[in-house]
Amino acid sequence: MVSDLDKVFNRQIRAQKKSAIREVLKLTQRPDIISFAGGLPSPESFPVEHLRKIVCNIFDSEDAYLALQYGTTEGDQRLRELLVERYRQQGLEIDTGNLMITTASQQALDLLPKVFIDPGDKIICGLPSYLGGISAFGFYGAKMEGVKLDNYGMRSDLLEDKLKKMKAFGEKPKFIYTIPDFQNPAGITMPESRRQEIIDIARKHDVLIVEDSPYRELRFEGNPQKMIFAMDNTGQVISLGTFSKILAPGFRIGWVIAHEEIIDKLVTAKQTADLCTSPFVQKIAAKYLETGIFEKHLETIKNMYRDKRDTMLSALKEHMPAGVTWTEPEGGLFLFLTLPEYMDAEKLFMQAIEEKVAFVLGNVFYCDGSGRNTMRLNFSFASREMNIEGVKRLAKAIRKNIK
Numbered sequence: 001m002v003s004d005l006d007k008v009f010n011r012q013i014r015a016q017k018k019s020a021i022r023e024v025l026k027l028t029q030r031p032d033i034i035s036f037a038g039g040l041p042s043p044e045s046f047p048v049e050h051l052r053k054i055v056c057n058i059f060d061s062e063d064a065y066l067a068l069q070y071g072t073t074e075g076d077q078r079l080r081e082l083l084v085e086r087y088r089q090q091g092l093e094i095d096t097g098n099l100m101i102t103t104a105s106q107q108a109l110d111l112l113p114k115v116f117i118d119p120g121d122k123i124i125c126g127l128p129s130y131l132g133g134i135s136a137f138g139f140y141g142a143k144m145e146g147v148k149l150d151n152y153g154m155r156s157d158l159l160e161d162k163l164k165k166m167k168a169f170g171e172k173p174k175f176i177y178t179i180p181d182f183q184n185p186a187g188i189t190m191p192e193s194r195r196q197e198i199i200d201i202a203r204k205h206d207v208l209i210v211e212d213s214p215y216r217e218l219r220f221e222g223n224p225q226k227m228i229f230a231m232d233n234t235g236q237v238i239s240l241g242t243f244s245k246i247l248a249p250g251f252r253i254g255w256v257i258a259h260e261e262i263i264d265k266l267v268t269a270k271q272t273a274d275l276c277t278s279p280f281v282q283k284i285a286a287k288y289l290e291t292g293i294f295e296k297h298l299e300t301i302k303n304m305y306r307d308k309r310d311t312m313l314s315a316l317k318e319h320m321p322a323g324v325t326w327t328e329p330e331g332g333l334f335l336f337l338t339l340p341e342y343m344d345a346e347k348l349f350m351q352a353i354e355e356k357v358a359f360v361l362g363n364v365f366y367c368d369g370s371g372r373n374t375m376r377l378n379f380s381f382a383s384r385e386m387n388i389e390g391v392k393r394l395a396k397a398i399r400k401n402i403k
C-alpha cells in the first residue's frame, strides 16, 4: 500500500463526506427490523418464470451470439424501436435518434452532469428531490439551488423568483431537475397545468428541463398527466426512464430521450463509462416488451402496490398521533411523512430502531439541509402484515416525543 493513500485520491472524491446515512442504513438490514427505508420493488413482482423462458429462447436462437457480443453505445436497435413506439403513443414526437439506452437511470443522472456541468455551475432541484440525482450532480461540482414543492410539485412562482434572482447576478442554471410523477421522496404528482407553467418559465429563461420519471407507469388511480417532454416537443426537455420499478432493478436498463445533439454528447460520455449497457439484458427486455406480457405484468404489480399503499395509509390513519401528516400518492413506491415542527427525525431514528422499524430521514433529500421533521416511507417492499406492524412501531416511537 502507498504511504498516504488519501493524497492519491483526487480532490473530488476527497471532498465527498463519508455518508452518515449509509452507516445508519446498515442498521436497517437487520432481520429483526421492518424497513421502510429502501426504494426496493417487491421481489414477488419479478416475473421470474416468463424471463426464464425468454432467456432460453434467446440461447436457442441466432440472437445468442449477438447477445453475448459487445453492442452499440446507443443501445439495442429493437429495444429502442419498441420504446420509441410506446412513447409515440403518449404524444412524444421522437424517433430512435432521440433515445439511447443507459445502465439504468442512475447512469443517466451521472452522464448529465458529465456533459453539462463545469465545477460551480448551478442546477435547480425540488425541495425535496431524489438523493441519487443530487449526489451525482454534486460529484461533478454542480451547486444545487432548491425550490420548494407544494401539493402539486415544484412551485412555479418560486422557480420564477429564483431564476430572476440568478439572472440579476448574471447566472443561469444548466437545467431544472424535476420528478413529476409520484415524486421520490414526496409521492406528489405534478398536474398538467403546473407542468405547463414550468415549461413556460423554462422557455422564458432559456433553461433545459430534466424530467426523471421512473414511477410514471405505476399509477394506481386518477388520470395520467402528460409527460413534460410531450407537452413541449421542442427539445427543451430531457426525459429519463427505467425498467427498475416496473420490471427488475437488477436488469440495470434505463434510457434517455432528448434532442439528437444532446443524445450525441451523452453517447460520447457513456463510451468512456461502460462502452455499452449489457446487450444480453437488453435483448431480454426487448423480447419481454414484444410478447405483450409486459402490459399484463404492469397491471399485476399496480394491483399489488395499490393494496400495499392502502394498507399503509389505513395503518397510518389508525395509529399516528395528531400533528403527524403524510402524502397520499396516486402511485409509485413512497409516501412522505411530516412530524410536528418541534420534532427531529434524526433523533427519532434511533428510537425507531429500538422499536425495530426504520425509515429514511427526509432531510437527506433537501439540498439546503431543511426538512428535519420529515421522513420517507416505502410501502412496496414489506408484506401487508409487516406494513401494519411497522407503522404501529413507528407510531409508538413518535408518540413518545409528542409534547
Ligand SMILES: Cc1ncc(COP(=O)(O)O)c(C=O)c1O
Binding pocket: 039, 103, 104, 105, 106, 107, 130, 132, 179, 184, 212, 213, 214, 241, 242, 243, 244, 249, 253, 254
Ligand atoms: C427519481 C429516481 N431517479 C432515478 C432512480 C435510479 O433508478 P435506476 O438506476 O434503478 O433506474 C431512482 C431510484 O430509486 C429514482 O427514484
